Amino acid sequence: MSRMGKARVRVPERAVKGEIVEIRTMVDHPHESGFRHDNMGRPVPRHIVESFTCRYNGREIFRAKLHPAVSTNPYFMFYAVATESGEMVFTWTDDQGGVATQTARIEVQG
């Protein structure tokens, strides 16, 4: 069963048209590598977030493919050009069908 948890994103509420804005994201997820034993010595099965995407008014502006070597609670920081007011939709998908989404609104002036 997926253990996809809460997702957090930080997007500026306002920007000037053409401004490059910083976006930070994190999702609560064990992101088990599959290379670990538990305290009873049993192997802990792999359970990872496989993909993360950001869509800005429907257009994909960031996509990451994650392998087991990404840390627990996968974190990303990246940039986007503020082109128009609208919504950014962030989606995390894990290898057990778990999906987390989060949205943020950005107002673009000028």
Place this chain on the structure above:
Amino acid sequence: MLKAFAAAPCLLVVRPADATPEELAASLRETFGDRPIQRGKVKLDLPRLAESGNVVPVTITVDSPMTERDYVKSVHLFAEKNNLPRVLEVQLGPHNGKAVVSSRVRLAITQQVLAVAVLSDNSLWSAAAEIEVTVSSCA
């Protein structure tokens, strides 16, 4: 949570503790074919020393104007001595404005980390960095 990580030994029975340089070479070949990978244009920021290999901050910066004509298509991160050398692949484009990506990764042992960027003209650029890991991660 971190205590649990420290207490639980890595799963070493399935595969050897670390990948060989051949495995990294195989991953590079699978991803990029026989195209030449040049050094330059890429900056890889990570600490020189990590007390824990479980959460190592990494930032990849590519020198690119990020215009419609000249931009970074993707960046790929490899850790040569992890069980699986592939760590992360990110798709970018002119809509990003800046070709900068940060994340946090697991590093099994002291090793070299490699970042490769694919530009819009399909040329490949890279940077490598050595990192010393005090407490290893099961990666």
